[in-house]
Amino acid sequence: MTLRTLFTGISIATLLGVTMPLVTSAEPQASYGLDDHDKVVRKMTSPKSLYMLKCSGCHRVDGKGAPEAGIPPFPGFIAPLARNPDGRVYIAHVPGIVGSRLSNEQLADVLNYVIDEWAGEDASDTPRFTVEELAELRETPVTNIVEYRRDVVNQLIESGDPVADYPWP
Amino acid sequence: MLKVIERIQDALSGFVENTARRSARQFGRRSALAKMGGVMVGGAAFSALPFDRAWGATPAAGDGTFDDKSCDYWRYCALDGFLCTTAGGSKSSCPVGAEASLVSWVGTCHNPGDKRDYLISYYDCCGKTAFSGAQFCLRSEGERPAYSMGLHNDINWCMSNANKGYHCTVALVVGVAE
Known part of the structure; x- marks a missing residue:
């Protein structure tokens, strides 16, 4: 074997060596746009953790919200809202639910957590959300959430229930 | 207004720095290995190169x-x-x-x-x-x-x-x- 053929052999082996791993690594990334954060959230099952992640930023850790910034508090207001059928449709369409990217299972858990924590004395007569009901509620078309809320608020006022302050009355 | 421009500039410089750091972290090691491989005799060594499947996403401690x-x-x-x-x-x-x-x-x-x-x-x-x-x-x-x-x-x-x-x-x- 001359020196030249030896080098040619090395070059071919080099080419193969370089291209082979590239070919085998051309398999698609398993995530398909799901980043690590999405993966972590999808595995989350603790209603409290889900509340902390998806709701507490605005509704705050204590559920008291920031009424001066337009975020209604839960205590005293969530129970009457969740006892009204249209109120339940409204709850299923608030921005935090619509934009949450959580599954219906996770959403039902987190909504029931809010009722457990902040419905107070009314917790026992406030119906909880099931996955099936939530799926149905979310499919109910609500084109104008503010208008829809206004209608729910009027019903609550008529039945003598308390209504939280809201920046778009 | 000046503050806004300043903030945008800061944001840009922060972003560029961040990107540069990240790309340095991501590509530096691999291109260094590639160069080392070029010097080494024997193509078989290349197939043993560690191929970074994490796309450089794992932060190394100490950084x-x-x-x-x-x-x-x-x-x-x-x-x-x-x-x-x-x-x-x-x-x-x-x-x-x-x-x-x-x-x-x-x-x-x-x-x-x-x-x-x-x-x-x-x-x-x-x-x-x-x-x-x-x-x-x-x-x-x-x-x-x-x-x-x-x-x-x-x-x-x-x-x-x-x-x-x-x-x-x-x-x-x-x-x-x-």
């Missing part, structure tokens, strides 16, 4: 992962703003004269120390003029454009407060992502 004054600190994975640790505060409390925002941005960050995912709440500290010497960081990992409002962090969270001036951002651990 600021545990330094709360560094953008690489593990708790800052979804942070966008000035570090309070470099603006007179700490990683969990606002500097004197600034108040925490009423609303905050919550995300999950992986702690390489104990390999667990934590819920981190980023509160902005408000009502105090920005300090030009503070470290600016833009990581916002997992953030989405504004059409996914629930995952959009390009917001001054001081908007909920009476004093809307932004000073810096703190990162509180508020739970475990479980």
Whole structure:
């Protein structure tokens, strides 16, 4: 074997060596746009953790919200809202639910957590959300959430229930 | 107006620096190995090269992962703003004269120390003029454009407060992502 053929052999082996791993690594990334954060959230099952992640930023850790910034508090207001059928449709369409990217299972858990924590004395007569009901509620078309809320608020006022302050009355 | 331009410039320089650092971290080692491989005789050695399937996403310890004054600190994975640790505060409390925002941005960050995912709440500290010497960081990992409002962090969270001036951002651990 001359020196030249030896080098040619090395070059071919080099080419193969370089291209082979590239070919085998051309398999698609398993995530398909799901980043690590999405993966972590999808595995989350603790209603409290889900509340902390998806709701507490605005509704705050204590559920008291920031009424001066337009975020209604839960205590005293969530129970009457969740006892009204249209109120339940409204709850299923608030921005935090619509934009949450959580599954219906996770959403039902987190909504029931809010009722457990902040419905107070009314917790026992406030119906909880099931996955099936939530799926149905979310499919109910609500084109104008503010208008829809206004209608729910009027019903609550008529039945003598308390209504939280809201920046778009 | 000047302040806005300054902030945009800071954001840009922070972004460029961050990108440069990241690309250095991602590509440096591999291209060095490729060069070494070029010097080495025998093509068979190449197939044994470690191929980085993590796309450089795993942070190596010692690069600021545990330094709360560094953008690489593990708790800052979804942070966008000035570090309070470099603006007179700490990683969990606002500097004197600034108040925490009423609303905050919550995300999950992986702690390489104990390999667990934590819920981190980023509160902005408000009502105090920005300090030009503070470290600016833009990581916002997992953030989405504004059409996914629930995952959009390009917001001054001081908007909920009476004093809307932004000073810096703190990162509180508020739970475990479980």
